[in-house]
Amino acid sequence: MYDVAIIGAGVVGAMCARTLAKYDVRVCLIEKENDVATGATRANSAIVHAGFDAKEGSLKAKFNVRGSEMMEQVCRELGVKYKNNGSLVIGFNAEDRQTLEELLARGNANGVKGLYIAEKEELEKLEPNLSDTVECALVAPTGAIVCPYELTIAAVGNAMDNGADLERNFEVSAIEKTENGYRIFAGEKAIEARFVINAAGLYSDKIAKMIGDDSFDVHPRKGEYILMDKACGSMLKNTIFRTPSKMGKGILVSPTVDGNLLAGPTSVDMEDKENTATSAEGFDKIIKEACENVKEMPFRRTITSFCGLRAVGSTGDFIIKAENGFVTLGGIESPGLTSAPAIGVYATELLAEQGLELKEKADYNPIREAMHHFREASMEEKNEIIKKDKSYGKIVCRCEGVTEGEILAAIRQNPKALDLDGVKRRTRAQMGRCQGGFCSPYIVELLAREHGMAYEQVTKSGRDSYINVGKTKEV
Amino acid sequence: MTELVIIGGGPAGMSAAVAAYDAGVRDILILERDDSLGGILQQCIHNGFGLHRFGEELTGPEYAWRYEQQVHERGIAYKTGTMVLEVSPDKVITATNPTDGIFQIQAKAIVLAMGCRERAKGALNIAGTRPAGIFSAGTAQKFVNMKGYMPGKNVVILGSGDIGLIMARRMTLEGASVKAVCELMPYSGGLARNIEQCLNDFNIPLKLSHTVVEIHGKTRVTGVTIAKVDENRKPIESTKEYIECDTLLLSVGLIPENELTEGAGICLDRVTSGALVDQDRQTQIDGVFACGNVLHVHDLVDFVSEEAEIAGQAAAQYIADGLDTDMDAVLHTDGKIRYTVPQRITKAKDTNVYFRVADVYKNAKITVLKDGEVLLTKKKMRLAPGEMESLKLTAAQLAGAKEIKFGLEVL
Ligand SMILES: Cc1cc2nc3c(=O)[nH]c(=O)nc-3n(C[C@H](O)[C@H](O)[C@H](O)COP(=O)(O)OP(=O)(O)OC[C@H]3O[C@@H](n4cnc5c(N)ncnc54)[C@H](O)[C@@H]3O)c2cc1C
Numbered sequence: 001m002y003d004v005a006i007i008g009a010g011v012v013g014a015m016c017a018r019t020l021a022k023y024d025v026r027v028c029l030i031e032k033e034n035d036v037a038t039g040a041t042r043a044n045s046a047i048v049h050a051g052f053d054a055k056e057g058s059l060k061a062k063f064n065v066r067g068s069e070m071m072e073q074v075c076r077e078l079g080v081k082y083k084n085n086g087s088l089v090i091g092f093n094a095e096d097r098q099t100l101e102e103l104l105a106r107g108n109a110n111g112v113k114g115l116y117i118a119e120k121e122e123l124e125k126l127e128p129n130l131s132d133t134v135e136c137a138l139v140a141p142t143g144a145i146v147c148p149y150e151l152t153i154a155a156v157g158n159a160m161d162n163g164a165d166l167e168r169n170f171e172v173s174a175i176e177k178t179e180n181g182y183r184i185f186a187g188e189k190a191i192e193a194r195f196v197i198n199a200a201g202l203y204s205d206k207i208a209k210m211i212g213d214d215s216f217d218v219h220p221r222k223g224e225y226i227l228m229d230k231a232c233g234s235m236l237k238n239t240i241f242r243t244p245s246k247m248g249k250g251i252l253v254s255p256t257v258d259g260n261l262l263a264g265p266t267s268v269d270m271e272d273k274e275n276t277a278t279s280a281e282g283f284d285k286i287i288k289e290a291c292e293n294v295k296e297m298p299f300r301r302t303i304t305s306f307c308g309l310r311a312v313g314s315t316g317d318f319i320i321k322a323e324n325g326f327v328t329l330g331g332i333e334s335p336g337l338t339s340a341p342a343i344g345v346y347a348t349e350l351l352a353e354q355g356l357e358l359k360e361k362a363d364y365n366p367i368r369e370a371m372h373h374f375r376e377a378s379m380e381e382k383n384e385i386i387k388k389d390k391s392y393g394k395i396v397c398r399c400e401g402v403t404e405g406e407i408l409a410a411i412r413q414n415p416k417a418l419d420l421d422g423v424k425r426r427t428r429a430q431m432g433r434c435q436g437g438f439c440s441p442y443i444v445e446l447l448a449r450e451h452g453m454a455y456e457q458v459t460k461s462g463r464d465s466y467i468n469v470g471k472t473k474e475v
Numbered sequence: 476m477t478e479l480v481i482i483g484g485g486p487a488g489m490s491a492a493v494a495a496y497d498a499g500v501r502d503i504l505i506l507e508r509d510d511s512l513g514g515i516l517q518q519c520i521h522n523g524f525g526l527h528r529f530g531e532e533l534t535g536p537e538y539a540w541r542y543e544q545q546v547h548e549r550g551i552a553y554k555t556g557t558m559v560l561e562v563s564p565d566k567v568i569t570a571t572n573p574t575d576g577i578f579q580i581q582a583k584a585i586v587l588a589m590g591c592r593e594r595a596k597g598a599l600n601i602a603g604t605r606p607a608g609i610f611s612a613g614t615a616q617k618f619v620n621m622k623g624y625m626p627g628k629n630v631v632i633l634g635s636g637d638i639g640l641i642m643a644r645r646m647t648l649e650g651a652s653v654k655a656v657c658e659l660m661p662y663s664g665g666l667a668r669n670i671e672q673c674l675n676d677f678n679i680p681l682k683l684s685h686t687v688v689e690i691h692g693k694t695r696v697t698g699v700t701i702a703k704v705d706e707n708r709k710p711i712e713s714t715k716e717y718i719e720c721d722t723l724l725l726s727v728g729l730i731p732e733n734e735l736t737e738g739a740g741i742c743l744d745r746v747t748s749g750a751l752v753d754q755d756r757q758t759q760i761d762g763v764f765a766c767g768n769v770l771h772v773h774d775l776v777d778f779v780s781e782e783a784e785i786a787g788q789a790a791a792q793y794i795a796d797g798l799d800t801d802m803d804a805v806l807h808t809d810g811k812i813r814y815t816v817p818q819r820i821t822k823a824k825d826t827n828v829y830f831r832v833a834d835v836y837k838n839a840k841i842t843v844l845k846d847g848e849v850l851l852t853k854k855k856m857r858l859a860p861g862e863m864e865s866l867k868l869t870a871a872q873l874a875g876a877k878e879i880k881f882g883l884e885v886l
Contacts, residue, residue, distance in 0.1 A: 226600070274693060277603045305600050383576040390573035395508065395558035403571075435595035437611045441618055456624055460607035465694035467607055468624035469721070472649040475625045 002028045002165075003356060005184055005193035007172050007207055009036035011148055012332050013199035014155035015074075015344030020351075021162035022366075023358040028191055029156060029164060030184065032171035034462020035422045036156045036415055037149035039201045040336070042425075043225065043276070043308030045265060046148050046256060047239055049335040050087055050140035052107025052115060059318040061110045063339035063346070068142060070341040075146060078154035079370030081257035087143025088118075088127060089241040090134045090293060096243040100138045103244075107140070114141040129235050129295050143239055147257050148337050149425045150371065153415060158368040160414035162361065167191060168418075169462065172200070175210040181325060182211075195325045195351050202273045202311040204319075204330035211326055216319050218331050220273045220309040223265025224282035226290075229301040229433060233259035240293050251289035253297070258428065261298065263290040265308065276307040303433055310334065318343075322350040371413075371426060374406055396446075397439045399432025407443060411450045418451065420444065421461040440467070476581045478502035478794050480568055482559050482735065483588035485514020487767020489542035490780040491586045494787030496549045500794055504580070505546070505553035506570055512546065512553060513539035514590055515613070516776065518620045521641055523668070527777035538776060562587075562739040564760060584762040584790040587736055587750070588783065591768040593638070594728040603689040608696030612638040612726040619645055627722025631699050632656040633687045635663040635670070637774060637861075639726020644673035646724075653677070654718050657685040657701050659708055662835045664728070664861045666774055686710060687723065696721050729772045736765065746814040747771040753819040754826040755789035755798060756782060762793050771816050771829070774863055778829070782816075798822070804876040811836070811883040813860075823874040828881070829865045832858045836885055841866065844880040845873075854886070 004020055006013045009031035017029045029036075048071050054060035075082035091097050100117055107115045118139045123130055126139075160166060170191070176183040181194035198207045205218040233255040242250035248267045256262050266282045283305065290297045313319050313331015320343070321328050327350050329343060336343075352358050370376070374385060374392060385405070386393040392405030410417045410426035417423045420430065423443050430436030430443070444458045444467055459465040469475050479500050481488045484507030492503050511517065516524070519535025526532060529541070546553065557572040566585055571577045593611040608627055610618075615626045616638060628651050632639045635658040643653045656674060661684050663670055674681050682701070688710045689700040698719045702710035731749045741750050741758045749770040750758040756766050766786035767779045792798055800821040806828065808815055815830045836858045843850045843866065850872055858864065866881075873879075 276605075277689075277691075278600075279602045280688070283600050283602070302600060303595065306605065379577050382571075386571075386573070386576040393571050393573035393576055394556060395560075395571060398508065398558065401560065433595065434592045434611075437593050437595055437614045440614060441622055445622075455622065459694075461694070463694045465607035468618060468622075468626050469628055470625050472619055472623050472625050475628050475650050 001181070002026045002191065002193040004028070004195045004197065004351065005030055005182070005191055006197040006199055007184070008039070008199035008201055008204070009152070009156060009166065010039045010041040010199065010201050011037065011152045011155070011337055011340040012201070012329055012343055013197070014152045014159070015340040016197050016199060016347045017159035017164050018155040019344040019348045021159040021164050022360060022364050024361050025356065025358070027159065027164040028193065029159070029166045030170050030172060030191065031166065031168050034168055034418050034459070035425070036166070037152035037425065038461070040308055040311055041148050041152050043306050044148055044223070044334070044337060045252060045254065045262070046145055046337070047087070047254065048144035048146055049338045050107065050115070050143045051110050051112045051335070052103045052138070052140060054110065054335065056106060056109045059320055060335060060339070063318065063342045064335040065111050066342035067335070067339040068144070071144065071146065071338065074341045075151065077366045078151065078158055078368050079373065080147065080150045080154045081372070082144060082146050083257050084142070084144045085237055085239060085255060087140040087239045087241060088123070089138040089140070089243055090130065091136045091243045092133055093135065097136055099243045099245070100136065103138055112140065112142060115139065127236060127238055127240070130240065131293055131295055133292070145239065145254060145257050146337070153426055154368050154371065157414040158366070161368065162364055166415050172207060172210070175207070177211070177324070195327070195354060195356055197327045197329065197347055197351075199329045201332065202309055204311065204328065204332070208328055208330060213328065216330055217314040218311045220270040221312050222268050222270050222276070222307050222309055224278045224286065224305065224307045225262055225264030226283065226286050226299065226302050226305045228261040228263070228298050229303050230259045232261040232298045232301055235261060235298070236294065242289065242293060251286050251293070253290050253294050260303070263297065270309065273309065276309060278305050278307045304435060320346070322354050325354045327351060327354070371410070374403065375401070396442055397427070397429035397432065399434050400428040402427045402429040404446070407446055408450065411447060417447070419447065419459045419461050419465070420467065423447065476583065477504050478583045479504070479586065479790055480580055480582040481505045481586045481588055482562070482568070483507060483514065483590055483767070483769065484509070484512040484553055484555065485588060485590050485767065486516055486539060486542060486776050487590070487769070487779050487783040488514070488586065488588035489546050490783035491588060491764075491766055491787035491790070492551050493542065493545045493549065494784040495791045496551055498788045498791030500791045503551050505551065506557045506559050506568070507553060507555045508558040510556050512543050512555065518616050519641070520620050521645070524776050527775065528780055542780070559735060562735045564740045566762060584793050585764070586786050586790055587763065587765040587769055588767045589732045589735060589769045591729040591731045591772055593725070594730055596725055599727065601687055601690055604692055605690070606692040606695050608692065608722045609690065610722070610724055612636070612642045612724045615642055615724050616645065619649055625649060625651060627651060629654060629720040630722045630724060631687070631701070631718055631720045632724045632726060634658060634725055634727035635665050635681060636726035636728060637665040637669050639724060640665045640669040640673040642724055642726070643679050644677060647677050647679070653679045654720055655680045655682050655701070657682045657687060659684070659686045659704060662859060666861055667859070688715065690723060696723055699723055729768065731769045731772065733769060736769070739763065744814060744818060747816065751818045752816065753821045754817050754824065755822070756786035756817070757789060757793070757798065762790070764790050771814070774861065778863065802873070802875060804873070804879055807878060807880045809880065809882040812841070812881045815881055820873055820876065820879070823870045825867065825869050826873065827865045827867050829863055830881055831860055831863055832883060833860060835859045836883065838886045840884045840886055842882045842884065843868070844882065845876045846878055850879070858883070
């Protein structure tokens with residue numbers, strides 16, 4: 001019997017787990033997939049929004065501003081990359097300027113610090129690669145970028161190191177109220193807990209319905225992206241947004257914390273919550289708008305494209321509530337990543353109100369060793385590490401320079417990487433120019449060996465996403 | 476200080492080492508990231524290597540072994556499992572391996588022989604999902620030939636580069652069914668003999684002017700949509716066709732791996748994506764040479780060895796008493812000829828100039844101009860982008876030239 005079961009191991013569930021791990025409570029994080037951070041948290045813009053977007057007084061505004069203030073410290077403790085690169089919302093004409101004035105006023109009302117509108121001359125110095133047609137921009141110095149899955153993996157790892165459990169491949173299919181809590185089913189399997197947090201993202205409505213709450217729906221809205229080579233990230237310092245219009249927020253261009261350049265997202269309402277296909281129209285839109293924002297977009301150096309699904313709630317705001325020991329975190333669309341640390345704290349407060357006693361653990365450790373500590377070490381430090389563990393002297397992924405030692409650490413540390421995508425998200429191996437062409441056969445071997453699996457059992461991302469279908473001549 | 480450091484222990488690196496040794500250099504070190512010498516040839520278990528060099532049809536590993544033996548016989552030093560991380564403009568090499576850790580070597584001369592990699596799917600922006608079952612042809616080759624596992628049963632191949640063609644045959648022989656090879660261009664990028672022996676002999680359809688427009692499947696590929704393309708290479712909606720398959724192999728081009736070269740500040744040729752070199756395969760930096768697929772993608776290893784010998788011998792001469800120059804001519808092309816290697820001549824000596832054409836041409840004439848005057852012409856029945864060509868220019872022909880231009884005319 002757990003004290004708290006959290007359904008969904010995206011960034012929101014992860015932040016809840018990590019906040020709870022501070023206290024003397026037994027926590028189980030439940031996830032339907034083979035890894036954490038596979039939903040909206042896998043594929044989004046990775047921006048820590050300053051907080052001028054959401055309407056005054058909304059939950060989105062409240063948690064955005066708080067989350068953005070917390071993010072740097074959370075990242076430091078978890079040893080994940082965070083870069084306060086700043087955001088610009090660019091305007092091309094008088095109409096845009098008016099909207100920017102409104103955003104400025106809204107941001108000020110939301111408590112966002114340092115906002116102002118900059119003119120062309122200043123922008124030319126601030127961001128020389130902006131398109132010549134840009135007239136003015138709202139400058140948000142508190143805007144930042146993170147790596148959403150790195151953050152989530154580290155938060156789950158830190159929660160686990162502090163005693164939380166992770167249950168993967170557990171797709172919640174029914175929930176039953178018991179005398180002193182809930183019984184959560186995935187087919188035949190069951191987990192019991194006194195309290196439940198529903199952080200199931202796109203499926204938070206489905207989970208809510210399992211306890212009879214049909215007050216909201218969540219529908220998917222896809223966002224496609226194009227990611228460019230690491231050689232391109234230095235073209236821009238800030239994240240470049242367009243002025244929002246009736247047509248939506250449009251395509252942004254941003255450096256990533258790993259030095260790539262990202263352009264996207266599109267915005268298309270969907271029916272199917274599983275459909276993360278990219279489209280030719282999507283690529284066209286991204287390329288067209290990005291080229292309007294920024295000079296000489298290096299699309300020829302594209303290394304991959306991907307698509308994420310926003311969990312759009314039917315109320316237009318985050319749906320956050322607690323009743324009968326059941327906390328609902330529904331419709332956490334953008335700025336959900338930014339808000340997650342603050343939502344984690346708030347969900348814990350809600351549980352306390354619901355009767356969960358929170359006694360701080362004596363041995364709680366908020367620090368997690370950086371997954372990228374080796375990569376960032378000096379040559380002397382690296383040689384010290386290699387002396388102790390030779391596998392750090394062997395480069396497996398040549399494009400990203402990832403060593404066998406780092407891959408083994410990702411396979412062995414909480415939460416363990418069980419598949420190729422898991423290794424990729426933890427180490428960046430397979431994420432470079434050749435996209436795993438050279439190193440994936442060897443990583444398959446390491447996964448098989450470390451987890452005691454047959455070579456052909458290794459998957460790309462769990463379930464039946466097998467890399468190989470059998471031995472030669474036997475298929 | 477090491478006299479000659481060779482980066483890459485594939486056929487190019489080994490040939491360069493042997494040639495440099497035979498020209499008198501004794502202090503040679505080959506650095507290879509793989510656990511053994513041989514490079515990509517190790518996984519090329521089909522035959523067809525060495526026809527020009529040895530007059531025999533060898534498999535890839537056999538061809539590599541011949542050179543490996545020569546390396547051993549000469550006692551040339553090498554470190555495998557060693558990845559070079561950086562080459563500085565003043566020839567300091569930083570590398571890492573499990574036993575030495577990260578170390579640096581000052582070299583007197585360097586031969587770059589890092590080979591090439593396959594273009595990945597990302598660069599293509601194919602719409603659809605990203606399930607398991609999408610591999611570059613070379614990765615599939617590694618799974619099958621080196622690991623003994625099948626990456627799929629029902630296969631569509633995009634791109635008709637040589638590795639794709641070879642893998643069409645290999646997958647078929649290992650029990651898979653290859654449904655089609657789609658090629659965006661109206662001609663194949665592979666060798667004519669591979670189309671014959673790998674596709675036609677197995678009744679595998681080659682669909683020219685076709686591409687994959689969408690990938691289907693959530694966890695594993697379940698199918699692809701292909702379409703014919705118009706003359707602007709845009710898919711024609713009405714020709715869309717769904718093919719059920721569990722695997723998509725990509726053979727859409729090879730790119731020389733020149734991250735180290737660029738890091739050293741050496742200029743690359745925009746067409747070859749390899750360094751700009753002179754007749755000795757010397758790059759812009761004195762004492763730094765490049766050869767093999769890192770310089771430009773070859774279709775036959777025989778020519779890699781030949782080119783590497785030029786680089787190895789030149790490196791030896793550079794180490795012994797420096798290279799002398801007596802001219803500085805630039806080689807230009809007219810667009811129908813895409814590139815030449817070398818791109819510069821700094822010494823008038825007999826030189827084979829290698830080049831590739833931009834399209835398939837029948838009954839064409841190649842003209843070489845020296846400072847505007849016709850130096851020589853040569854008629855060719857058939858020229859194709861997939862087949863590298865060469866022309867020999869003699870020392871006398873080259874002497875005193877400022878500009879040499881390669882042009883092509885269809886007769
Ligand atoms: C295109 C796009 C761009 C975005 N850009 C930004 C941005 O720049 N900045 C920002 O702050 N936010 C952004 N967001 C929003 C942000 O990504 C999300 O708000 C955030 O990732 C939501 O996290 P989550 O944990 O709620 O959901 P998810 O990451 O989707 O996690 C939910 C998890 O629940 C699991 N689950 C679902 N059903 C079940 C079940 N029955 N049983 C067990 N497990 C289940 C899922 O598998 C999944 O892992 C963007 C979102 C998208 C899609």
